[in-house]
Amino acid sequence: MRINEAYEHEALRSCQTEETSCPISGCNKVSTQCVDVSAPVVLAPTASLGSPTVTCQGSPSVTCVTSSDKTYCTxxxxxxxxxxxxxxxxVSIATGEVTIACADSGTGSCHCRC
Structure with a gap:
C-alpha cells in the first residue's frame, strides 16, 4: 500500500503594510512536502488437517503366483x-512496520498527482 498525496491550498497574498498579521520584515509563505507512506501487508497461507478416514471399496482381488522351482507361492x-x-x-494477515519518507520530487515542491 502506498500513499502519495498533495493538498491543494489557496495562494497567500504577499504582505502589505496595512496587514497587521504579517511581520514588517517578512511575508507569509506556504510550503508543501510530499511524503511516501508505506504500510506492507503480509499474507501467509495456512492449512490445518483433520483426521483422515479410510474405507475399503468393493472386494480385494487376489493373485497367486508359484515360483518357477515350485518352492513357494506369492x-x-x-x-x-x-x-x-x-x-x-x-490466509493469515499481518501488517509489517509502517514507514514514511520524504518523496523524491527533486525541486523540494510537491507536484503529486494521485
Missing part, C-alpha cells in the same frame, strides 16, 4: 481404498 492382495482427508485452507 499371494498378492489388492484392495481399492478411499482416503478422505479434511483440509481447512486460509
Amino acid at each position: 499371494v498378492t492382495l489388492t484392495q481399492q481404498v478411499c482416503v478422505s482427508i479434511p483440509v481447512c485452507y486460509g
